[in-house]
Amino acid sequence: MTLSLALVLFLVLVAEFVNGWNDAPNAIATVVSTRVLRPMYAMIMAAVLNILGAALTGTAVAATIGTGIVRPDAVGLPVVAAGVLGIAIWGGLATLLGLPISISHGLIAALAGAGLAAVGPQVLLWAGWQKVIIGLGFSTFLGFFLALTIMVTLYWLFRGIKPHTGRAIFGKVQMLSAAFMAFSHGSNDGQKFMGVFTLALVLGGVLPAFHVPFWVVILCGTVMGLGTAFGGWRVMKTMGFGLTKLEPIHGFAAETSAASAIQLASFLGIPLSTTHTINTAIMGVGASRRFSAVRWGVGRRIVFAWISTFPACFLLGFGLAWLFKFVL
Numbered sequence: 001m002t003l004s005l006a007l008v009l010f011l012v013l014v015a016e017f018v019n020g021w022n023d024a025p026n027a028i029a030t031v032v033s034t035r036v037l038r039p040m041y042a043m044i045m046a047a048v049l050n051i052l053g054a055a056l057t058g059t060a061v062a063a064t065i066g067t068g069i070v071r072p073d074a075v076g077l078p079v080v081a082a083g084v085l086g087i088a089i090w091g092g093l094a095t096l097l098g099l100p101i102s103i104s105h106g107l108i109a110a111l112a113g114a115g116l117a118a119v120g121p122q123v124l125l126w127a128g129w130q131k132v133i134i135g136l137g138f139s140t141f142l143g144f145f146l147a148l149t150i151m152v153t154l155y156w157l158f159r160g161i162k163p164h165t166g167r168a169i170f171g172k173v174q175m176l177s178a179a180f181m182a183f184s185h186g187s188n189d190g191q192k193f194m195g196v197f198t199l200a201l202v203l204g205g206v207l208p209a210f211h212v213p214f215w216v217v218i219l220c221g222t223v224m225g226l227g228t229a230f231g232g233w234r235v236m237k238t239m240g241f242g243l244t245k246l247e248p249i250h251g252f253a254a255e256t257s258a259a260s261a262i263q264l265a266s267f268l269g270i271p272l273s274t275t276h277t278i279n280t281a282i283m284g285v286g287a288s289r290r291f292s293a294v295r296w297g298v299g300r301r302i303v304f305a306w307i308s309t310f311p312a313c314f315l316l317g318f319g320l321a322w323l324f325k326f327v328l
Helices: 001-035 039-056 060-068 078-094 103-118 127-155 163-203 214-230 234-241 248-267 276-289 296-327
Strands: none
Touching: 001 039, 001 078, 001 103, 001 163, 001 214, 001 248, 001 276, 039 163, 039 214, 060 127, 060 163, 060 248, 078 103, 078 163, 078 296, 103 127, 103 163, 103 296, 127 248, 127 276, 163 214, 163 248, 163 276, 248 276, 276 296
């Protein structure tokens, strides 16, 4: 364990903390905005289930991030440092501004930018990028249309029920869907930084080959859980209150559809944006009432943050890697 490796591992954990900090609203924004759970209880639940999701669902996504985005045999520790520092900077800034971003896309873009600066275009691996593109489809289209379908189905099944009875029923059920969402978030997002952490251990000579040790799973999951417990209240307000008015039935539909899409992606080893998935699911349940029920002005701000994340993190990763290469 050298000083340079220890510093890189520390930066990975900082980025993992920011991941939990910005993505905390993904699991709890709807359950808080519908007043089913108080914010503190929701934060505790999300933190615990994020850790469990990261620890109990395998490492397929971690392998994609650690070995499928850039060639592990062609990069060094400065590339990893530049990548995770780039997403930590961008993710921290977005959280302070109350904007939910895709930590997944930011991490991938920052690693790609750092790899290009240090090695060149040959460092990129198309197989891993195919999964990233598939994940974009999962998070955007599957999240929206699955939520819309579930919501329309629920409206039909419970069309004769009184509003206060519906709130009572789905107020209880939504606690389960929020827990499912928190667990699913950990199962996909938690693995991404496990992959980078393990890649750093391989590059630093601690591990002979890429294999995610269980202690890495626990460490990264716990750090992400701490970031979740710290909470991104401004981001949660944007997601839970800004996009559309939510009742417990809407929260249940959004969380169930988003969590299902995330679980499918995790099983297939596809890194996807949980932020995109839950936000498009919220838009889907809002559109099920009427198209104008969604505050598209807020939606445009969120989409702008999504679009700007990839080039911003790419440039941060590229610039930091170039700086490290020049200085070192």
